[in-house]
């Protein structure tokens with residue numbers, strides 16, 4: 001027989017876990033030790049015929065062979081069941097509280113950091129397709145809702161939300177859940193709450209408001225959690241510690257709604273346990289005031305504000321108080337802002353103006369008025385050190401959505417709603433990644449060793465060591481990391497250093513004797529190694545700076561140090577391109593993946609990092625398509641929506657055309673460019689190049705023939721003349737455009753001169769030559785030669801792809817293989833000897849000799865001489 005036990009003072013997660021575990025261990029009895037919380041007691045009294053749980057008095061431990069412990073891992077909390085452990089039974093534990101050194105010694109320990117223990121058990125229930133009755137589902141739902149504050153606590157995970165949806169599908173009743181959760185406090189609890197409020201002190205710990213209550217009671221009060229919740233609401237605090245003395249014991253109960261305070265970590269010093277957001281402990285025979293002192297000291301040491309206003313604010317953009325409304329509108333729109341602080345002549349912040357009140361003024365025809373009369377004057381302000389959570393609160397309560405950051409009476413920055421949202425979005429992911437380790441931090445050193453040439457590895461290590469000497473952290477990032485993970489060859493490294501990249505790249509280039517190009521405008525530099533690695537390969541390193549943090553610990557990589565790198569990565573295009581790998585010696589190869597890049601590679605998803613990505617850089621629309629088609633991935637639907645919105649807003653119209661041209665070229669350089677073009681067509685993007693670009697069966701077939709022609713050319717024994725395959729595809733894309741439109745595209749997108757000449761020569765000549773080649777008469781080889789010799793190989797291969805008849809195709813092939821390679825042996829000296837004098841007539845004669853040789857009329861030098869002699873006459 002099995003026994004399932006939970007902790008004393010059981011809440012709904014404990015009860016729910018008992019019920020859920022019973023589904024997994026059907027031959028078991030359930031034990032509820034000590035006395036449960038009043039709400040659970042009340043619930044059980046109603047359902048005692050359905051839910052069979054034993055109290056400690058009723059429970060006979062004889063014959064128990066297996067012990068399952070749920071929602072706790074401490075022996076002191078399982079009542080009489082602890083005897084079984086003393087007898088040597090090793091329990092199976094299901095718990096969402098983190099492991100500690102004081103835990104029972106389990107035979108199996110299923111620990112997952114989820115909002116509720118019930119969610120862990122539900123996973124197995126779902127997997128084993130075990131049915132739940134509506135009442136069982138309701139209890140489990142109650143458990144998750146209570147434990148996660150109705151899915152609002154920061155410990156809530158996606159899996160808890162999934163579990164809720166599953167339980168609702170099993171018939172769980174939400175109305176019953178809310179009647180149990182939103183119960184009014186009892187009179188006894190209310191009286192206790194009043195006593196608690198009187199004994200509460202608010203202390204400021206490194207910028208975080210913490211409530212500490214020290215009180216003495218004669219006996220325990222039920223459902224302390226609900227009372228503490230109310231206390232937090234009333235005191236408007238995110239962190240509370242209650243030190244409650246009953247007889248000789250001091251119970252410490254702690255709750256924290258912010259990441260900066262991990263109450264589990266703090267309460268460990270008092271022998272307590274729990275999780276980051278809720279924990280409790282008990283100290284016997286101590287003076288609560290002394291405990292409070294110790295607590296404050298511990299908090300000062302442990303509460304680390306990871307982010308404050310200065311970390312998220314942007315440059316201090318402001319509007320002068322005398323600016324006219326319509327000018328303010330232009331200024332905001334030019335800077336893509338929704339609002340800004342308004343400054344007096346001497347730089348004092350007088351208020352905030354936003355687009356909403358500007359538009360209102362303009363609607364009322366007050367565009368000529370000054371912002372002074374329309375700005376908000378009752379505004380919230382913050383200091384650079386204001387913690388992020390306080391910024392978050394203030395921004396939601398401020399009507400303007402703008403928080404000026406003031407240092408020494410001056411505007412030092414501005415925080416907008418989107419700055420806060422950005423952090424919230426990143427914060428969620430950072431936590432899952434780095435703190436909770438749900439995606440273990442991967443070290444890619446081995447993979448890099450296996451996939452990159454040794455020389456590149458040596459260079460990366462050299463960069464890491466050079467950075468280390470300067471106490472910089474250095475990383476490789478972007479597509480280079482993506483391709484390491486995917487096992488794709490890529491020798492273009494993108495290096496981010498937390499220091500001056502330009503200065504650093506100078507030293508690096510000097511050391512490796514690489515060529516250096518500095519891009520002053522962007523603060524970046526490119527170093528290209530002078531040697532080849534495998535034949536024509538070269539190693540290119542782009543270097544950029546990431547703002548350096550004041551926590552200077554280059555070897556270790558604590559969360560806080562990532563923030564500058566995180567900023568850099570956050571500005572990138574897609575999650576799969578926003579990973580970095582440390583190249584400092586100490587943690588060489590450590591993958592830093594804030595935005596689920598790894599997971600998106602695994603699941604084949606192209607996803608932007610934030611909503612403004614395509615607004616920041618519309619060329620990413622092309623990139624999204626390119627990566628999607630290159631790797632056979634899928635643009636996720638939110639990203640696709642953002643693409644459509646950007647297109648609607650005509651973002652391409654505002655983009656530098658050269659950048660669009662470069663992206664188009666990159667797209668056409670892909671292995672199978674038609675896939676990307678088809679996707680561009682689906683997204684209605686082709687019209688940005690030209691509205692008449694056609695995408696139909698014919699264009700697809702043409703791309704296919706081009707690919708065949710290029711394959712033939714590359715596979716032929718011809719001495720290779722490098723060809724720009726992308727240009728052939730580009731000309732095919734312009735197939736339906738007339739010469740004027742083609743010329744105007746070339747000019748609009750600023751195609752290089754040489755490219756433009758090739759494109760236009762095809763437009764002018766292409767069809768005529770094809771008609772000539774496919775004419776009814778068999779053509780002498782020299783005539784074909786004359787027609788084709790002036791054309792670039794790109795145009796010739798396009799003609800070959802387009803040629804309908806075998807005869808024309810053969811003529812072009814022969815031109816490439818034979819005619820164009822025909823050389824005459826006769827020299828200028830021979831010609832002089834025969835009697836020619838240098839000049840056009842000698843040139844014309846040489847040409848005729850060549851034509852005769854191409855046509856097979858003559859074969860060797862003697863015959864060439866003979867012909868030369870006959871021509872002179």
Ligand code: CTP
Pocket residue numbers: 477478479480490492494571572573574577578617619620623
């Ligand atoms: N990047 C970006 N937005 C762009 C272009 C580039 O965010 N419009 C970032 C991405 O992180 C990208 C990195 O800069 O990975 C390097 O850009 P690039 O060399 O152009 O692209 P790769 O991702 O390396 O792609 P490819 O394999 O095609 O070279």
